[in-house]
Structures are given as C-alpha cells and as structure tokens.
Amino acid sequence: MANHRLNQIQNHLVSLDIDPTRVDGHVIIITGAARGIGRSAAILLAQKGAKVAINDLDSIKAQETAQEIxxxxxIAEAFPGNMLDETFPAELVAGVLTKWGKINCLINNAGFCHDSAIHKMDDARFDVIMKIHNYAPFRLLRALSPHWMDPSVRDMPKCIINVSSTSGLHGAMGQINYATAKAGIVGLTKTVAAEWGRYNVRANAVAYGWIDTRITQPPTESKVLSLDGQEIKVGIPMNAKKWRDVSDIPLSRPGTADEAARVMLFLASPLSSYVSGTCVECTGGRFM
Structure with a gap:
C-alpha cells in the first residue's frame, strides 16, 4: 500500500510538471556549512528553493557563504557559533525559529579529525571528537524536539541528515576516536528514526568515503582549526598510502564536494519521502 501511494504521489507530481527535487520554502540548518560538503549542500539546497541557515565556527566564511547564496x-542567513559550546545548539535552533518560524531539516555536518595511534591517544583528543560528532547532533535534536513534536506541525516535512564515514562503518588506522564517533552517529540516526517516525520525522545518515575537501587533503601549517586556544592540524597525511590508493575504488577517483552534496539533496527532498533509518554510502564503490 505504501509503495502504491508513493507511486501515486510521484505520478501526480510528474503530471503537474513539479520537480521532486525541489524543497521550496523548507528551512534547513546545516552545521559546518562554510566549507567543503556543507558549503556545497547549502548552495545546492538554496538553488532548490530552501531557506538555509549557515552555521560554522568561522564567522567570516559563514557570512561569505550566505552572501554567495x-x-x-x-535565501540564506549566517548563524556562526561553536557547536562544542553546550548552550549553542539550543541558541541556534531558537535563532532559526525566530528568523523563519519553522525548521524542516537539520543536517549535522560539522566535524573534524584529530588523529592518533591508539597507544598515543589521550582522553582530551578522544573526547573532543566524541563531542563534535555525537554530543552536538544530540543537543540539536533535543533542542528541536518541542517544535517537531508539536501536533500543529505533524504533517510538515521534517528530516535529519547525519554525516557518518566509512571510518565508522569499517574502522580506520589512526582514527580510533573518529571511527568510534562516526559509528555512534549511525546508532543515533536509527534511534531517532524509530522514536520520531510517529512525528513524521525521517532520519538518515550518509557515510562518505574519500571526498576531496580540506579534511582529506594533506595537512599544512596554514590549514589549522583554532579551537579554544588549541590549533588542530586539518587533513590526512600523504603517507597514508593505503587510504590514498584509489585501486580499491571502482570509480578510480575521490568524490567531489558537489557530488557529496547531491546525496544530501536526495535525502532532504520528496524523492526520499519513504526513506528513513538508513545509512547511505557515498564511496565510489569502495568497501562494497
């Protein structure tokens, strides 16, 4: 019955000449949206009619992305701030609701790596990765709950897109903290899908492989993340030869940020109206 109804809806959209990739009027929060996949997703979703809330730690870059859109x-507005701040997720949700009166989609994209071999990993390095990839998404969801559980928005499209990684699905040398956190986000996603389906909320994750962004390029002295007085080098070293070897990627290349963003568009749009509780792998075929 569900598939039959979905086919009816799709056929109706086609008959009306409506693009099912449109998200006109949807209010979408994207964390870590000033660069890379987040930036590409913000631009693409805005082009498809969304009002995009651009969050990023880098206020200048967040403003630049909003201005570009x-x-x-x-339509876009910058909401810069530190997702590691315990109070900021609730402030972000409140700010977006004040600006646009509703929220249709949350894309938990903010994150970074802070790699080390297991025997050299200290608690602080492990903890900060858990906080940005697990605590921050959870706090945003908790802040959204009064709005999304309100019976008056029961039929409003609502979805969550969480960014995972092949490191979380398959493990990765030197990334015990990152792999653990990215595995955790899949469990978080499935739990939200199970618990909030009654409120018409869809929740999905995307596990990205090698996408050519700042986080996967070789680290340099100029590419650092300044966080609470600490400078974290961003990137994956060139000597990570096994990871950089494309011979086990059937498409024989890394993906682009724009290609990665299209998966988010699919999950945010009516095209995926009956997709929930899953983790989509965007890897060029690696690890299949």
Missing part, C-alpha cells in the same frame, strides 16, 4: 538569488 544571496547573490545567486537564494
């Missing part, structure tokens, strides 16, 4: 004719 507006120059292209889209």
């Amino acid at each position: 507006r120059k292209l004719g889209g």
